[in-house]
Amino acid sequence: MAAEMTTVYVMGSPRGPVKIGIARNPRRRHQAIQTGSAKPVRLLYSREIPAALAPSVEGHAHWRVREHRLSGEWFDITYRVAKEAVDIAVELGGAGPQVASTVGRKRINDEQMPGRFPAGTFARMDAVLNPGEKRSDLLREAVEKELKRRERQKPGRAAEGGE
DSSP, X not given: OOOOXXXXXXXEOTTSOEEEEEESOHHHHHHXXXXXXXXXXXXXXXXXXXXXXXXXXXXXXHXXXXXXXXXXXXXXXXXXXXHHHHHHHHHXXXXXXXXXXXXXXXXXXXXXXXXXXXXXXXXXXXXXXXXTOOHHHHHHHHHHHHHHHHHHHSTTHHHHOOO
16 A cells, blocks of 8 residues: 655745745645735745655754744745755655744644534623633633532542543
């Protein structure tokens, strides 16, 4: 069975800035980035690699040009410097120093669970929220209070871990 493949790419302007990233479909990713950019963005380079190596290849390429980071995956370097960083990272199989991902929101709550509520619940929540408070804040606080109440009633249950 063939390994799943993905692409490491360089986008931007040949003279910089450039973005080094990974995507299954770099052309679609290019279109999405171009849509959000006031300046022309070109897909300057792409190289197919095994998907399992993609995060470490990207991380090592970012590490090689880390001193030129503008924001997230954007660097103030030329296309040639970016291509060289990507090629070296690919040749090393992503081995070596890494830069942790700086893309996306910082995770503050690792566990997730979808929930359904009776009709009208959100309206009731919205009516009692403090300014700037989110529904999720209210839910977390309510769950935490209820857990503490139940843990006081049944000592030792919290240590078991429950579900």
